[in-house]
Amino acid sequence: MNETIRVTIWNEYRHEMTKPNVRELYPNGMHHTIAEGLTGNFAIHTATLDEPEHGLTDEVLANTDVLIWWGHVAHKEVTDEIVDRVASRVLQGMGFIALHSSHYAKVFKKLMGTTCSLLYRDVGEKERLWVIAPGHPIAEGIGPFFELEREEMYGEFFDIPSPDEVVFTSWFEGGNVFRSGCCFHRGQGKIFYFRPGHELYPTYHDANVLRVISNAVGWAAPVKREALRFGKAVPALEVIQPKI
Amino acid sequence: MNETIRVTIWNEYRHEMTKPNVRELYPNGMHHTIAEGLTGNFAIHTATLDEPEHGLTDEVLANTDVLIWWGHVAHKEVTDEIVDRVASRVLQGMGFIALHSSHYAKVFKKLMGTTCSLLYRDVGEKERLWVIAPGHPIAEGIGPFFELEREEMYGEFFDIPSPDEVVFTSWFEGGNVFRSGCCFHRGQGKIFYFRPGHELYPTYHDANVLRVISNAVGWAAPVKREALRFGKAVPALEVIQPKI
Amino acid sequence: MNETIRVTIWNEYRHEMTKPNVRELYPNGMHHTIAEGLTGNFAIHTATLDEPEHGLTDEVLANTDVLIWWGHVAHKEVTDEIVDRVASRVLQGMGFIALHSSHYAKVFKKLMGTTCSLLYRDVGEKERLWVIAPGHPIAEGIGPFFELEREEMYGEFFDIPSPDEVVFTSWFEGGNVFRSGCCFHRGQGKIFYFRPGHELYPTYHDANVLRVISNAVGWAAPVKREALRFGKAVPALEVIQPKI
Amino acid sequence: MNETIRVTIWNEYRHEMTKPNVRELYPNGMHHTIAEGLTGNFAIHTATLDEPEHGLTDEVLANTDVLIWWGHVAHKEVTDEIVDRVASRVLQGMGFIALHSSHYAKVFKKLMGTTCSLLYRDVGEKERLWVIAPGHPIAEGIGPFFELEREEMYGEFFDIPSPDEVVFTSWFEGGNVFRSGCCFHRGQGKIFYFRPGHELYPTYHDANVLRVISNAVGWAAPVKREALRFGKAVPALEVIQPKI
Numbered sequence: 001m002n003e004t005i006r007v008t009i010w011n012e013y014r015h016e017m018t019k020p021n022v023r024e025l026y027p028n029g030m031h032h033t034i035a036e037g038l039t040g041n042f043a044i045h046t047a048t049l050d051e052p053e054h055g056l057t058d059e060v061l062a063n064t065d066v067l068i069w070w071g072h073v074a075h076k077e078v079t080d081e082i083v084d085r086v087a088s089r090v091l092q093g094m095g096f097i098a099l100h101s102s103h104y105a106k107v108f109k110k111l112m113g114t115t116c117s118l119l120y121r122d123v124g125e126k127e128r129l130w131v132i133a134p135g136h137p138i139a140e141g142i143g144p145f146f147e148l149e150r151e152e153m154y155g156e157f158f159d160i161p162s163p164d165e166v167v168f169t170s171w172f173e174g175g176n177v178f179r180s181g182c183c184f185h186r187g188q189g190k191i192f193y194f195r196p197g198h199e200l201y202p203t204y205h206d207a208n209v210l211r212v213i214s215n216a217v218g219w220a221a222p223v224k225r226e227a228l229r230f231g232k233a234v235p236a237l238e239v240i241q242p243k244i
Numbered sequence: 245m246n247e248t249i250r251v252t253i254w255n256e257y258r259h260e261m262t263k264p265n266v267r268e269l270y271p272n273g274m275h276h277t278i279a280e281g282l283t284g285n286f287a288i289h290t291a292t293l294d295e296p297e298h299g300l301t302d303e304v305l306a307n308t309d310v311l312i313w314w315g316h317v318a319h320k321e322v323t324d325e326i327v328d329r330v331a332s333r334v335l336q337g338m339g340f341i342a343l344h345s346s347h348y349a350k351v352f353k354k355l356m357g358t359t360c361s362l363l364y365r366d367v368g369e370k371e372r373l374w375v376i377a378p379g380h381p382i383a384e385g386i387g388p389f390f391e392l393e394r395e396e397m398y399g400e401f402f403d404i405p406s407p408d409e410v411v412f413t414s415w416f417e418g419g420n421v422f423r424s425g426c427c428f429h430r431g432q433g434k435i436f437y438f439r440p441g442h443e444l445y446p447t448y449h450d451a452n453v454l455r456v457i458s459n460a461v462g463w464a465a466p467v468k469r470e471a472l473r474f475g476k477a478v479p480a481l482e483v484i485q486p487k488i
Numbered sequence: 489m490n491e492t493i494r495v496t497i498w499n500e501y502r503h504e505m506t507k508p509n510v511r512e513l514y515p516n517g518m519h520h521t522i523a524e525g526l527t528g529n530f531a532i533h534t535a536t537l538d539e540p541e542h543g544l545t546d547e548v549l550a551n552t553d554v555l556i557w558w559g560h561v562a563h564k565e566v567t568d569e570i571v572d573r574v575a576s577r578v579l580q581g582m583g584f585i586a587l588h589s590s591h592y593a594k595v596f597k598k599l600m601g602t603t604c605s606l607l608y609r610d611v612g613e614k615e616r617l618w619v620i621a622p623g624h625p626i627a628e629g630i631g632p633f634f635e636l637e638r639e640e641m642y643g644e645f646f647d648i649p650s651p652d653e654v655v656f657t658s659w660f661e662g663g664n665v666f667r668s669g670c671c672f673h674r675g676q677g678k679i680f681y682f683r684p685g686h687e688l689y690p691t692y693h694d695a696n697v698l699r700v701i702s703n704a705v706g707w708a709a710p711v712k713r714e715a716l717r718f719g720k721a722v723p724a725l726e727v728i729q730p731k732i
Numbered sequence: 733m734n735e736t737i738r739v740t741i742w743n744e745y746r747h748e749m750t751k752p753n754v755r756e757l758y759p760n761g762m763h764h765t766i767a768e769g770l771t772g773n774f775a776i777h778t779a780t781l782d783e784p785e786h787g788l789t790d791e792v793l794a795n796t797d798v799l800i801w802w803g804h805v806a807h808k809e810v811t812d813e814i815v816d817r818v819a820s821r822v823l824q825g826m827g828f829i830a831l832h833s834s835h836y837a838k839v840f841k842k843l844m845g846t847t848c849s850l851l852y853r854d855v856g857e858k859e860r861l862w863v864i865a866p867g868h869p870i871a872e873g874i875g876p877f878f879e880l881e882r883e884e885m886y887g888e889f890f891d892i893p894s895p896d897e898v899v900f901t902s903w904f905e906g907g908n909v910f911r912s913g914c915c916f917h918r919g920q921g922k923i924f925y926f927r928p929g930h931e932l933y934p935t936y937h938d939a940n941v942l943r944v945i946s947n948a949v950g951w952a953a954p955v956k957r958e959a960l961r962f963g964k965a966v967p968a969l970e971v972i973q974p975k976i
Contacts (some may be wrong), residue, residue, distance in 0.1 A: 091602060091647070093867065113649075114579060114674055115602035117718035130421050132906040134920045135825065142956040144401065156374045156413065157388065157716055159579070159675050161601075162652050165896070165917075167414060169400065169421045177374050177415045186602055187647050187898075188867045228645055230605035234463045321781060335891070337623065357845035357893075358823060359920055361962035378676045379581065384711040401960055403919050405845075408653070408894050409673075429653075430846055431891050432622045467628040470790070472889055474849035558792060618888045618909050632889065644862045644901065645876065657888065659909045664863050665901045 005221045006043045008064040009034050010056065012071040016151040019083040022199045026054075030070055030197075030204055037210035040218060042121070049074055054082050061085060062222040065093035066217045070197065071105045083107045090146070091187030092227065095220025097213065100197030103158075107125055108193070111186055112160050119155035122198065125173035127151040129180055129196070133167045138181060138215045140193065146208040152198035154178045160193070168212075170195060181212065249465045250287045252308040253278050254299065257292040258314040258349065259443040266443045274314055274441075274448055281454035284462060293318055298326050305329060310339035310461045314441065315349045327351045335431030336471065339464025341457065344441030347402075352437070355430055356404050362422070363399035369417035371395040373424050373440070373452075377411045381424060382436065382459045390452040396442035398422045404437070412456075414439060425456065427463070432472055436460040493709045494531045496552040497522050498543065500559040501536040502688035503687040510687045518558055518685075525698035528706060537562055542570050548575060554583035554705045558685065559593045571595045580715065583708025585701065588685030591646075596681070599674055600648050606666070610686065613661035615639040617668050617684070617696075621655045626669060626680065626703045634696040641688035642666045642681055648681070656700075658683060671707075676716055680704040686708065708709030737953045738775045741766050742788065744803040745780040747931040754931045760931075761937055763806060769942035773848055781806055786814050788954040793817060798949045800826035802929065803837045804868075815839045823919030824959065827952025832929030835890075840925070843918055844892050850910070851887035854930065857905035859883040861912050861928070865899045870913060870924065870947045878940040884930035886910045892925070896949065900944075902927060914946065915951070920960055924948040 011031035015022040026033050031046040038044065045064070047055025049071075061067075068088065071078070083106045090096045090111060098108045103116045130145040155176030161184070168181030180195035194212060196203045203209055255275035259266040270277050275290040280289065289308070291299025293315075305311075311330065315322070327350045334340045334355060342352045347360045391463040399420030405428070412425030424439035438456060440447045447453055499519035503510040514521050519534040526532065533552070535543025537559075549555075555574065559566070571594045578584045578599060585594045591604045618633045643664030649672070656669030668683035682700060684691045691697055743763035747754040758765050763778040770776065777796070779787025781803075793799075799818065803810070815838045822828045822843060830840045835848045862877045887908030893916070900913030912927035926944060928935045935941055 024418060035363075087601075105949060111601045113575075113599045115718070117716075119718060120720060126423075128419055132400050132402075132421075132423070133406075133917065134401055134436075134957060135917050135922050135955060137955050140957060143958065144961060156376050157378055157718075158376075159716065159718070161649055162377075162409070162673055165406070166648055169423075171419055171421045175372055175415055177372075177413045177421050179376070185650055185865065185867050190867050222877060223867060223869050225866060225872060226875065228605075228647065228866060230603070230607060230645075230647070232608060331845075355845045357819075357843045359962070361793050361960075363962060364964060377673065377712060378716060379673050379678050381710060381711050387714065388717060401962075403960065403962070405893055406917055429621060429623050429894055434623050457649060467623060467624060467625050469628060470631065472622060472849075473632060474847070474851060474889075474891070474893065476852060507813075540810075592768070597921050616907055620887055620888050620890075620911070621894075625911075644864050645866055646864075650865075650897070653894070654898075657909045657911075659903060659907060663860055663903055665860075665864075665903045 001186040004041050004043050005217055006045070006063055006065045007038070007068065007217055008045045008047055008060060009068045010047045010054070010070070012074050013050070014074055015072065019199070023149055023203050026204070030199070033204045034068065034210070034213065037204065038214045038217065039210070040214050043218060049077060054078060056082050057087060058085070061089045061094065061152070061205070065222055066097065066220045068097045068099065068213065069102045069105055069107070070099045072101040072199065075104055075106055078106050084109060087111055088192065093188040095189060095217070095222065096191045097216050097220060098191065098193045103193065109155060111191060114161060115159045118158045119176060120153060121174060122152040122200070123174070124150040124201070125153055127153070127196065128171040129168040129173065131167065132169050133165055136165060136167050137219050138167045138183070138212060140215050141211050142208060148196055148203060148206060150201050151196055151203065154195055188225065190220040192220055215219035248285050248287050250289070250307055250309045251282070251312065252289045252291055252304060253312045253462055254291045254314070256318050257294070258318055259316065263443070270444050270448070274443070277448045278312065278454070278457065280323065281448065282458045282461065283454070284458050286461060291309055293321060298322060300326050300330060302329070305333045308338055308342065310464045311467055312341045312343065312457065313346045313349055313351070314343045316345040316443065319348050319350055322350050324350070326342055327354060331355055334433040336436065337466035338430040339433060339461070339466065340435045341464060342435065342437045343462050344439060347437065355435060357402045359404060362402045363420065364397060365418060366396040366444070367418070368394040368445070369397060371440065372399070372415040373412040374415065375411065376413050377409055380409060380411050381463050382411045382427070382456060384459050385455050386452060392440055392445070392447060392450060394445050395440055395447065419446055432466070432469065434464045490602060492529050492531050493705055494533070494551055494553045494648060495526070495556065495705055496533045496535055496548060497556045498558070500562050501538070502562055503560065505511045507687070513690050514692070518687070521557065521692045522698070522701065525692065526702045526705065527698070528702050530705060537565060542566060544570050544574060544575070547575045549582065554585065554708045556585045556587065557590045557593055557595070558587045560589040560627055560687065563592055563594055566720060571598060575599055578677040580677065581676040581710035583705070583710065584679045585704050585708060586679065586681045588683060591625065591681065599679060603647045606646045607664065608641060609662060610640040610688070611662070612638040612689070613641055615641070615684065616659040617656040618659065620657050621653055621654065624653060624655050625707050626655045626671070626700060627636055627704050628687050629699050630696060635685055636689070636691060638689050639684055639691065642683055676710070676713065678708040680708055736773050736775050737949055738777070738795055738797045739770070739800065739949055740777045740792060741800045742779045742786070742802070745782065746806055746808050749918040751931070756972060757934050758936070762931070765936045766800065766945065767839055769936065769944045770949065771942070772817065772946050787812060788814050788818060790817070793821045793826065796826055797954055798829065798952045800829045800831065800945065801834045801837055801839070802831045804833040804931065807836055807838055810838050817844060819843055820922040822923065825920040825954035827921060827949070827954065828923045829948050829952060830923065831924045835925065843923060846893060847891045850890045851908065852885060853906060854884040854944070855906070856882040856933070857885060859885070859928065861900040862903065863899065864901050865897055868897060868899050869951050870899045870915070870944060872947050873943050874940060880928055880933070880935060880938060883895070883928055883935065884934050886927055894963060912937060920954070920957065922952040924952055
C-alpha cells in the first residue's frame with residue numbers, strides 16, 4: 001500500500017499545439033501540468049497521441065499501475081488496437097482515470113457499454129462540486145464542496161451505468177447538476193471519471209482538482225492478486241464430497 | 245400487478261391547524277390534498293398524529309400496502325411503539341414513502357441507521373429536479389427535469405446510506421444539490437424518500453410532484469411472497485448428499 | 489402498467505436442429521417452449537438466427553418492449569449491424585433478458601463492457617437458486633430458494649459490472665456460487681441476466697424458471713417517457729437568473 | 733495512507749471463560765489471537781465487555797481508527813449508552829468491523845436499521861468463500877476462493893441493506909450461500925461485516941481469515957477530512973449571484 005505507484009498520464013495534446021489561449025495555460029501540455037501537480041509516492045510517465053502506438057506500447061502499459069487520460073477532438077484517431085489493449089489492461093487490474101471530455105474516449109465508452117452522452121454548454125460559468133461520499137478516500141482533504149470559478153457545464157442525464165460510488169455531484173450556475181466523480185469496478189480494475197478540465201480554463205492548476213486526482217490514483221492502484229482465471233481448467237472444479 | 249393498492253397517507257397535521265398560510269394552501273390538510281391528487285388504482289385511507297395510536301393500529305397497517313408519511317414539528321410525539329410497528333411492517337413488505345421533512349421522522353431514521361441530517365435554508369428559491377435514472381418506473385411520464393418555483397432548500401451532504409437507486413437530483417438556485425428521490429430496499433419492503441414538500445409552498449398541488457408520488461406507490465407496493473423465514477427450523481436446512 | 493407487453497423471444501435455434509437429445513426436450517425450439525410457458529399480459533413474437541436480419545428488423549425491434557435472448561454456439565454469426573441495432577434499442581428503453589450462455593452474446597458483452605467470462609462445468613449437478621432480494625418484483629411468487637436437479641455449473645468470478653441488483657445467487661453441488669439473477673440499468677433500458685438454461689436439461693419447462701422470466705418481462709418493460717436528449721440544443725440550457 | 737492505524741479489538745470474552753473447548757482454541761481470548769495475527773502498520777489495543785464502560789470509554793474511542801467487534805451470547809449486556817457512543821463515532825469516521833455472530837450486535841443492528849437475521853446451522857461443515865470483487869483492497873492477496881474445513885453455516889436471506897460492495901460470497905456444504913464479506917458506507921465511516929468465526933473452530937488462526945481482517949482494517953481506516961456539518965449555519969449557504 002505504501003509502494004511507489006507507477007502513473008502514466010496520457011494526453012491527446014492537440015489543443016495546446018493549435019490554440020494560443022490553451023498553450024498559455026498549459027505551455028508544455030496538460031499532461032505536464034498534471035504531472036507536476038500530483039502529490040504522492042508516484043513515478044510519473046507521460047504519453048501522447050502522436051507518439052508511435054500513441055505512446056502506449058505493451059511495455060509502457062505493463063509498467064503502468066494507473067493510467068490518466070485526457071482526450072477531446074481526436075478520439076477517433078486513437079486506433080482500435082490501442083483501445084483494446086488499454087481496456088484489456090484495465091480489466092486485468094490497471095487503474096484508469098478519465099478526465100473531462102474523455103467521457104467520449106473510445107476506451108471509456110467501450111468499458112462503460114453506453115453512449116456516455118450528456119448535456120453541455122460553455123459559457124464559463126461557476127461550478128461547485130459537492131462531496132456526497134464523505135468517507136471515500138478520493139474525498140480526503142476536500143471540504144464539503146469546492147468551486148471552480150469558470151468551467152464548461154456538463155449536465156445530466158449522463159448516460160453511464162450507475163456508478164459503484166458517486167463521490168462528487170456538481171452544481172452549475174446555469175441550472176444543471178452532474179455526477180462529477182464516479183467510481184466503477186470492472187474486472188480486476190478500477191475506473192474513476194472526473195468531470196472538470198475544459199482546456200480553456202486553468203482547472204488543472206487548481207489545488208482541489210489536483211488533490212482529487214492524486215487521491216484517485218491511490219484508490220485506483222491495483223491490488224496484488226493473481227490474474228483472474230476463467231473457463232474449465234481451474235483448481236476449484238473438483239466436486240466436493242461432503243463428510244457430514 | 246394490476247390489483248388495487250391500499251394506500252395510507254399519514255400526516256402529522258399540525259401546521260395546517262396552527263398556521264393560516266399553511267391552512268390556506270391545504271385547507272383539509274396535506275394528506276387530503278395528496279389523496280385527491282394521486283392517480284392509479286389505489287384505495288386511499290388517511291391517518292393523523294392525534295388519532296388514537298396515531299391512526300396506525302395493527303389493523304390499519306395490516307391493510308396497508310404503501311404508507312406515505314409527512315411529519316415535521318412533532319416527530320418526537322410519535323411513540324416508539326408505533327415506530328417499531330411501522331418499521332417492522334416495512335421489513336415485512338409494506339412500502340414506505342417519506343416526504344420532505346420526514347427525513348427526520350423516527351421511523352425513517354430507524355430504518356436508515358444514520359442521522360439523516362442535511363443542510364437547509366428557506367428563502368423560497370427555485371428547485372430543479374433532474375432525472376438521473378431515466379428507466380426507473382418512478383420517473384415515468386416526467387421530462388428530463390421539472391421545476392418548483394419556490395421551495396425550501398435541502399442540501400448535501402445528506403447523511404443516509406447510499407441509496408439503491410437515486411431517481412432525482414435537485415439543483416437549487418442558491419448553490420446546493422441534493423439526492424431528492426432515493427430508493428432503498430429493506431427486508432421485504434421498499435422505501436422511497438422524496439424531498440419536495442415544505443408546508444409554506446403549494447408543492448403538493450404540483451402535477452409532477454403528484455405524478456412522482458403516484459409512481460412511487462406503484463413501485464413500493466409489496467410483491468407477493470411468503471413471509472421471510474429466519475433461524476434454525478427451515479426446510480432448506482437438510483444437508484445435501486451429492487449424487488455425483 | 490397494465491397494458492400488453494410486446495415480447496420477442498430470440499433463439500439461436502441450432503442445438504435443437506442438430507442434437508437429438510436437445511430436440512427431444514425442445515421439439516419446436518426453446519423459444520417456443522418459453523413462449524408457451526410465460527404468463528402475463530404479453531403479446532409474444534419469436535425470431536431466430538437464420539431468418540433474414542436474424543429476425544430482428546428495425547420494424548420488429550420498434551414493436552418489441554422486451555427482447556429475450558438465448559445463444560450459445562453461434563454468437564459469432566450474429567452480425568455487428570444487428571448487435572448495434574439491438575444495443576441501441578436497449579439504451580433507448582427496450583428491456584433485454586439474456587439467458588444462460590448468452591452471457592457471451594455479442595450484444596450482452598457490448599452492453600456490459602467486460603469479458604463476461606466465468607467458470608463452468610457440465611456434470612449435471614444440482615443447482616439451488618437463493619433469493620437475496622426478497623422485495624424485488626422478479627422474486628414474486630418464488631420461495632426462499634428453488635432447485636434445478638441437473639444443470640450446468642457457472643461459477644464466480646463472473647466478470648460483469650457490479651449489478652444494480654442481484655436477485656438470485658446460486659449454490660452448486662460441486663462447490664461453486666454464482667450471481668444468477670442480475671439487474672442492470674443502461675440508458676433508458678433495463679437488462680436482466682438469468683443463469684439457468686443449459687440445452688441438455690429441461691430447465692425451460694420448470695415452473696419457477698418460467699415464473700422468473702415472466703416476472704422479469706414485467707420488470708424490464710419500458711417506462712413511458714420521451715426519448716433521452718443530449719448535446720447542446722435542449723430547453724434546460726437557458727441560464728437561470730435568480731430572483732432572490 | 734502510510735500512517736499507523738490505531739485498532740481496538742473488542743471481544744465479549746465469555747465463551748473463552750466458560751467453555752473449555754473454546755479456551756483451548758483461544759487461551760487468552762479471540763481478541764488476543766486476532767491481535768497477534770493481524771499484519772500491517774497497526775497499533776493494537778483490546779477491550780472486553782466486562783471492563784468498565786465495556787472498555788470503550790470516550791478516550792478509547794477517540795483514539796481508535798478502526799474498531800473490530802466480536803459478540804454472541806451477551807449482546808443484551810452491552811448498554812445502550814455505549815452502543816450510541818460507538819455508532820456515533822462510526823458515523824463520524826471510525827471504521828467498524830463486525831465479525832460473525834456480531835451480525836446481532838446492537839451497534840451493528842442500529843447502524844443497519846434491519847433485523848440482520850439469517851439462517852444458521854452448526855454441524856461443522858465446509859465453507860468456501862469466493863471472491864466476487866477481485867479489485868477490492870479487502871481481497872488483496874486472496875486466491876479465487878479460500879476454504880474453512882469446519883464452520884457454522886449462515887445462510888441467506890441475510891436481512892441487511894444491500895451492501896455497497898460484496899467482496900465474498902460463501903458456499904456451504906449443506907446447500908446454502910451467504911454474502912460473507914459486506915462493505916457499507918455510513919456517514920463518514922466505513923463498516924465491514926465478515927462472516928467466519930464461530931467460537932468452536934480455529935477460524936481466527938486461519939491465514940486467509942487474518943489477511944482479510946488485516947486488509948479490512950486498511951480499507952476501513954478514516955479518511956482525513958473535517959467533521960461533517962449540518963443544519964443552517966454553514967459557509968455554503970450564501971445565495972450565489974450568477975455573473976452570466
